Amino acid sequence: MVRKTKAEAAVTREQLLDAAERVFREQGVASTSLGEVAAAAGVTRGAVYWHFRDKVDLLGALCQRATAPLDAIFDQVAGDCSDPLDALRRTAIATLTNLARDPRAQGMFQLVFQTCGSAAELAPLASTKEREGGACLARVEQLVDRAIAAGQLPPDTDASLAAHALHAYVMGLMQAWVQQPSSFDLAQAAPALIDAMVTGLCAHPPRRTPAPSALAVGAAD
Numbered sequence: 001m002v003r004k005t006k007a008e009a010a011v012t013r014e015q016l017l018d019a020a021e022r023v024f025r026e027q028g029v030a031s032t033s034l035g036e037v038a039a040a041a042g043v044t045r046g047a048v049y050w051h052f053r054d055k056v057d058l059l060g061a062l063c064q065r066a067t068a069p070l071d072a073i074f075d076q077v078a079g080d081c082s083d084p085l086d087a088l089r090r091t092a093i094a095t096l097t098n099l100a101r102d103p104r105a106q107g108m109f110q111l112v113f114q115t116c117g118s119a120a121e122l123a124p125l126a127s128t129k130e131r132e133g134g135a136c137l138a139r140v141e142q143l144v145d146r147a148i149a150a151g152q153l154p155p156d157t158d159a160s161l162a163a164h165a166l167h168a169y170v171m172g173l174m175q176a177w178v179q180q181p182s183s184f185d186l187a188q189a190a191p192a193l194i195d196a197m198v199t200g201l202c203a204h205p206p207r208r209t210p211a212p213s214a215l216a217v218g219a220a221d
Contacts, residue, residue: 013051015041017065020058025107029059059111066108070095074139084146085153085198091143092170092194099174100186109178137167153205161206169197 019041023032034055038045052058077091099105141163147153153162173193177186 009051012041012043012047016043016048016051016058017062021062021104021107024059024062024111029055029111034058063108063112066102066105069098069102069105073098074136083152084143084150085202088140088143088147088166089194089198092166092197093190095170096173096177096190096193097187099177100190106178106181109174113175113178137163140167153202154207156207157205158208162201165206166197166201170194 016037020032020037023037023040027036032055034048034052035045037058038048041047048058052061073094074091077087077094099109141159144153144157144159144162144166148155148157148159173186177183
């Protein structure tokens with residue numbers, strides 16, 4: 001048997017990802033076997049295991065392929081920290097706009113929202129996505145910290161709470177829209193939706209709760 005070149009292997013991998021995306025969306029992830037993915041791609045089952053350890057690994061690769069443009073957006077926009085709040089705004093708007101215009105990303109977000117945690121075999125994927133979400137949250141918090149340092153937000157702003165609020169708001173919009181994409185034009189509405197959140201953050205940022213003093217604690221005892 002002639003060993004495939006790297007280019008040929010890359011083509012086969014993309015064929016498997018394309019086939020998995022189709023079959024997963026048609027049948028559901030939990031109900032689809034790797035043999036069915038192989039058949040849909042026109043390759044052997046062994047070819048699937050050559051590229052992916054198991055179904056979770058395959059689905060994770062699909063998610064990575066779909067979200068790579070979003071990661072690139074964050075790297076590009078958030079890298080300009082001369083105006084941290086504007087970087088946050090532009091990153092969030094670009095993320096929503098990209099989702100609205102990328103059918104592949106839409107399909108994968110639908111799968112992830114529907115399947116994570118729905119079956120025991122997919123539990124590792126849920127853990128992976130949780131770690132990735134934590135990494136994204138940390139990057140948002142870094143921008144909030146820079147906005148505080150730049151005087152764009154009050155010095156007592158709770159950066160962690162602000163980052164959680166921003167992250168939850170954007171993720172909530174994404175989940176609501178992919179479930180009902182005909183409900184509104186996400187690309188057109190993205191600037192207004194994000195401006196509402198950023199304006200609210202500037203007007204009423206979450207504040208750090210002062211730690212109780214030792215004297216106050218002693219008096220309470």
